Amino acid sequence: MSDYVAGMSSDAKNSPKRVVFVTRRTSAHVRSVDEEQVQTYPEALFRAALAVQVLVIALVLLSLLFNAPLEGIANPTVTPNPAKAPWYFLGLQEMLHYFPPIVAGVLIPTLLVVALVVIPYFNINIRPDGVFLKSRRRNLTVFYIVAASLSLFLWFFDVYVALAPTLMVAGFMLIAAFSAPQSPDRFRRYLVSRPVSWWIMTWFLLELAVLTVVGTFFRGPGWSWVLPWRS
Amino acid sequence: MRTPNKLWNSWRGLFRDPIRPFGISSALLLIVLAIAPAKNHFSEWRHYQRGYLKLIRNRPDALVLQRHFEPGIHQIWLPDLGVVDRCETCHLGLTETSLGDIRMQPWSRHPVIPHSMQQFGCVICHRGQGAATTVAAAHDSTLSPDEPILPARYDEASCGQCHHVALEGTPTLNQGREILARYGCVRCHAIKLPDGSAEQPTDEPPPLTHIADKTTREWIYAWLKDPKSYAASATMPNFLLSDDDARDISAFLIANSVAESGDTATLKVASATNADPAAGASLYGESFCASCHATQNAAGNLVGGDLGPELTAVGTKVKPEWLTAWLRDPKTYDGATSMPHYRFTDQQLALLSGFLESKTNSDLLANVHLDAATPEQLAHGKQLVEEYGCAACHEIRGVSRPDNYGPELSRVGSKPVAQLVFTTGMAETLPAYLSNKIERPRSFGPGLHMPQYTFTPAQVDALTTALLSLTDRSYTLPAKMRIAAVQQTAYEPAGRAGHLMTDLNCMACHRINGHGGDMAPDLTWEGSSVQKQWLDAFLKNPNTLRPALIRRMPRFNLTDEERATLTDYMMTVYQNPTIDRDAMPLRGYLPAMVEHGRELFYGKYACQSCHMVDPAQDKGYIGPPLSAVGSRLNAEWIFLWLKNPQQLRPGTIEPDRDMSDDDAHALTAFLMMQTGSGNKGAGK
Amino acid sequence: MQPRTEATLGRLMASRLWKSIFRSGRGTSTLHRSMAIQQSVFLHILPAKVRRRMLNFDATWYLGTLTLGTFLVLVITGILLMFYYHPSVPQAYADMKDLRYVVSSGLFLRNLHRWSAHAMVLLAFAHMFRVFYRGAYRPPREFNWVVGVILLLITLLLSYTGYLLPWDQLAFWAITVGSNISSAVPIVGQKIHFLMLGGNQVNANALLRFYVLHCVILPLAAVLFIAVHFWRIRKDGGLYVQQSEPAKGAGEARVSTEDSAQEAVAKP
Known part of the structure; x- marks a missing residue:
């Protein structure tokens, strides 16, 4: 049952062993095996410390070379144009440009947080197989409807900034839908095997990145388009 | 593709055996962490402190200077004034009297000023960022509330933040403030002062309600096109109007004018026309018209005062009937005029108006030919009058005075550079912006209405200085530091x-x-x-x-x-309640006393250096002559005046000699004997 | 030099003083190394042993570790900055100037705090996406994912509250823009806005509120949830490693292509 060897200075493997009770109806089938383990100290701790140190060195160098911004003293009577939120909220501020505050400022962030929280609790997110591999017809129909209505919605409200990543993801999904799992192309094989949760998250990541970059670098006075390299 | 891959692999390799990389990264971390204190050690201000020590090392006064020197950051901290000035960290010689020979910044000595640096700091006068300890940030920062250093030629502006009364040491600022009031600047641009009062205009732009009684449309046209062509000293600026615009405005003003019966008068004085042509000129002189009005003499210089308009070519401007009526009683035409009501006889009126009408400039209207105005032109004229804010200065029938026609300038001296719009080729500073705006207001863009003044460079500097004195700081400084301007009361004699x-x-x-x-x-x-x-x-x-x-x-x-x-x-x-003017007699002083006063006058107090008692002998001309003072002033007044002149007339330049009562008595007795030419030798 | 240093170190670590501080004592045996973890109040939240595969850089990119690293840098620099900072108007802005021009290395301190804060937000997002794409959120780790989302929100709030503290134009208007959004919440929007700022607009009260949130409440909450996060990593079966990945250096580990969700590894 156990191969424990008592002794204070033993270097022998002393990992606990698994015990399996096999009932009559099932046959024994080993799904996972013990794998090599190492001591947290020093193996993990030193690696972690190394990673952190490299990061800190980078941050220290950054701090030596670039000064944190400091503008004039706060003045409620002088509004800078544009007044921008911190960069990680600029995606939301970009949305605020298209939708009323109740939608862009309250509804979207709330939905986002809720969506993030429930991710591990939905079976669909757990399923690891490619979205168009099982029940292909139904999934294709759902995909067409969702992609078209989302695109139309964004197009209707002139949200081209958010429309572009949507169309991009939809395009890749189309490629995935019409590629064989054994396609000779590696990239296609990769796309085919992506589950639905992967596609949704990728769409979200793209939207977040594009909106944030646009809000940070491409928006000037009156939230109009500017080119960052031309100012 | 290979190199990044290789890099990536070696990066991953770090995590296979972390011990050695960890040692290296620890060493590296310590090194980079040490850079920050090192940077601190080589900061600019330390460099300047080392430079200062080097500068004073071999001087004869080195010992004293070194004893005064303390390493580290120095600051003047005055919470009441919002001052945190670290300028002295680098400007180490400011208060070292023995460093007068050093011209090298930042170590030179500060010139002597009436204020103590420890009480006022530096930025209140010089601007700049007092908190900074780097050269660039201290002198050139434009981030509000920091201001870049004020160029030295505008230094007087800083005095004006507290001193709203004219100071002897600030001629430029005083001149600038005078221009603000005199050239009508404050009629369009409101300037409120921190004590709640507002800068008041001192000019008298005439009302245009009855303008047709006074002058012709042609003259108005020429005047509008260029006021300076009529009178070199005109305070009316040039609005740079097109010919059509001037035509329409002149048409509107004439058409809009209503005749006033008292504004014109014709005289039937036969003798006047026959009189000596010089009689008019001598009446002009006797009436002291030149105290207020200037005329150009043959050499082209203006002679006379500037309280009233220049009269060089007045004959070209005004109609004879109007001029006669005006000289007879100016208040009929303009109730608010400063022109006094002379009691001229008809004879004198004819002489004077004849003399003035002869002062003409035939070139002025030679090329002005205006056709009768159409209704469209009249409407356009009215529109222009409203657009250009003419009614901000002149009373015009049917056009109400525009409120805040131009931007308010109460705090223009603190306007952040970020809020200014500069034209190309212009230094991007507030003083440069202001002086350019004064010199070439229309160059800042189309559609601007600010007229063109013709100021000399000195006047532009003065005006810029006055505007730069209108700062935010003048509002935030403690009220007790404020020295208010002399305010006019509403007194009227009854x-x-x-x-x-x-x-x-x-x-x-x-x-x-x-x-x-x-x-x-x-x-x-x-x-x-x-x-x-x-x-x-x-x-x-x-x-x-x-x-x-x-x-x-x-x-x-x-x-x-x-x-x-x-x-x-x-x-x-008009009596001072504390003075009994009959307390001392006018006559009957003892000769001995008079003689004693005489000795005091010429000896102890040397009054003759400013005053004259005997015009043949004395040379003093700074003060009024005293040869007839005994028949002019009361004895008690003279006595009290001698005792303390400033108490009777604050600000008089008569020195307070701290006289004893006896001396003052004797001098009074002597002065009371000086009763004019008839008694010339009375005191002797 | 090398052997002598080692000898000195060895003697030091064998001393009574050293032993009184570090209970695990000296030694390179598995037991000693396990005790080094178990006997330390800071480290005992970690398991004594971990699977070798999860130490590979490719497995995690060390994003979680790095996020923790920035948090530690922020705590240290933040405490130092607190020595120089007054949460009042306009002293807060004057303190920024003092940090910049008078305090020794004050500028560096502020720079490091600011850039680390940006890095932490960035790393927290990266960590989240990395965890998602590797499927590490799946049962039994679902609750730890939720804790992670909470930590992400705390990170954002920390950064946001800290953004106001310099009291410059950037800070004032960023917070004004951000806080105005809360007014859009139906019915209670105005109340939330007022509660958040201690007034109807960004003013001295807001500065004080944000200061307390930034320096006391949110860091405490962050520490609490970080502890839970780490504890749950251990209790939920250690860092997640996809079964499809070969165990480098662990030669005999076999590979199962089956769904890994059912994998269960009992830990001490």
Whole structure:
């Protein structure tokens, strides 16, 4: 049952062993095996410390070379144009440009947080197989409807900034839908095997990145388009 | 592709055996962490402190200077004034009296100023960022609330933040403020002062309600096109109007004018036309018109005062009938004018208006030919009058005075550079912006209405200085530091005499009880000061008291009754309650006392260096001559004046000699003996 | 030099003083190394042993570790900055100037705090996406994912509250823009806005509120949830490693292509 060897200075493997009770109806089938383990100290701790140190060195160098911004003293009577939120909220501020505050400022962030929280609790997110591999017809129909209505919605409200990543993801999904799992192309094989949760998250990541970059670098006075390299 | 891959692999390799990389990264981390303190050690201000020590090392006064020197950051911290000035960290020699020979910044000595640096700091006067300890940030930062260093030629602006009264040491600032008031700047641009008052205009733009009575459309046209072509000293700016615009505005003003029956008069005085042509000129001189009005002489120089308009070519401008009526009683045409009501006879009126009408400039209207205006042109003229804010200065029938026509300038001296729009090729600083705006207002973009003034560079600097004194700081500094400008009271003399004084516009030149001009003596205590007989005689024929002055009291041709009214009123009302003017007699002083006073006058107090008692002998001309003072002033006044002149007339330059009562008595006795040419030798 | 240093170190670690501080004592045996973890109040939240595969850089990119690293840098620099900072108007802005021009290395301190804060937000997002794409959120780790989302929100709030503290134009208007959004919440929007700022607009009260949130409440909450996060990593079966990945250096580990969700590894 156990191969424990008592002794204070033993270097022998002393990992606990698994015990399996096999009932009559099932046959024994080993799904996972013990794998090599190492001591947290020093193996993990030193690696972690190394990673952190490299990061800190980078941050220290950054701090030596670039000064944190400091503008004039706060003045409620002088509004800078544009007044921008911190960069990680600029995606939301970009949305605020298209939708009323109740939608862009309250509804979207709330939905986002809720969506993030429930991710591990939905079976669909757990399923690891490619979205168009099982029940292909139904999934294709759902995909067409969702992609078209989302695109139309964004197009209707002139949200081209958010429309572009949507169309991009939809395009890749189309490629995935019409590629064989054994396609000779590696990239296609990769796309085919992506589950639905992967596609949704990728769409979200793209939207977040594009909106944030646009809000940070491409928006000037009156939230109009500017080119960052031309100012 | 290979190199990044390789890099990536070696990066991953770090995590296979972390011990050695960990050692290296630890060492690296310590090194980079040490850079920050090292950077600190080589900071700019330490460099300047080392430089200072090197500078003073071999000087004879090195020991004293080294003892004064303390390493580290120095600061003047004045929470009341919002001052945290670390300028002295690098400017180490500011208060070292022995460093007068050092011209090298940042170590030179500060010139002597009336304020202590420890009480005011540096940025209140020089601007800049006091908290900074780097050269660039301390001098050039434009991030509000920091301001870049104020160029030295505008330094007087900083005095104006607290001193709203004219200072002797700030001629540029004083001149600038005068221009602000005199050229009508404050009629379009409101300037509120921290104490709640507002900068008041001192010009008198004439009302245009009855303009057609006074002048012709052609003259208005020429004037609008370029006021300077009519009068070199014109204060009206050039609006750079097109020919069509000037045509339409002149048409509108003439059409909009209503005739006033009292505005024109024709005289039938036969003798006037036959009179000596020089008679008009001599009447002009006798009436002291030149005290207020200037004319160009043959050499092209302006001669005369600037209180009224220049009269060089007045004949080209005004209609003879209007001029006659105006000279007879100016208040009919303009109730608010400063022009006094002379009591001219018809004969004199004819002479004077004839003389003035002969002053013409034939070139001015030679090329002005205007056709009758169409209704469209009239409408366009009115529109232009409204657009250009003419009614901000002039009263125009049917056009209401625009409120805040131009931007308010109350805090223009603190305007952040980020809020300014610069034209190309212009230094991007506030002083440069202001002086350019004054010199070339229309160059800042189309559609601007600010007119073109013709200021000399010195005037532009003065005006810029005055504008730069209007800062945010002047509002935030403690109120007790503020030295308010002298405010005009609402005093008006009462009764019949008061009516007469208003008619004669006495207050245009004299100040009484804090109201009126400052061109002539303050009359508040005139009744305590002078003798009644003298006053009556003076009003009848004002001979000049101070020959050194060009401006003189005009002769108003008052009737005996009017004179009596005025004299009685002044002798009764304008008395200082603490002075009994009859406390000392006018005559009958002991000769010994008079002689003692005489000795004091020429000896101990050396009064003759400023005053004259014997015009043949004495040379003093700074103060008024005293040869007839005994028949002008009361003895008690002279006594009190000698004891403490500033108490009777604040700001007088007469020195307070701290006299004993006996000395003052003796001097008074001596001065009372000086009763004019008839008694010339009385004191001797 | 090398052997002598080692000898000195060895003697030091064998001393009574050293032993009184570090209970695990000296030694390189598995037991000693396990005790080094178990006997330390800071480290005992970690398991004594971990699977070798999860130490590979490719497995995690060390994003979680790095996020923790920035948090530690922020705590240290933040405490130092607190020595120089007054949460009042306009002293807060003057303190920024003092940090910049007078305090020794004050500028560096502020720079490091600011850039680390940005890095932490960035790393927290990266960590989240990395965890998602590797499927590490799946049962039994679902609750730890939720804790992670909470930590992400705390990170954002920390950064946001800190953004106001310099009291410059950037800070004032960023917070004004951000806080105005809360007014859009139906019915209670205005109340939330008022509660958040201690007034109807960004003012001295807001500065004080944000200061307390930034320096006391949110860091405490962050520490609490970080502890839970780490504890749950251990209790939920250690860092997640996809079964499809070969165990480098662990030669005999076999590979199962089956769904890994059912994998269960009992830990001490």
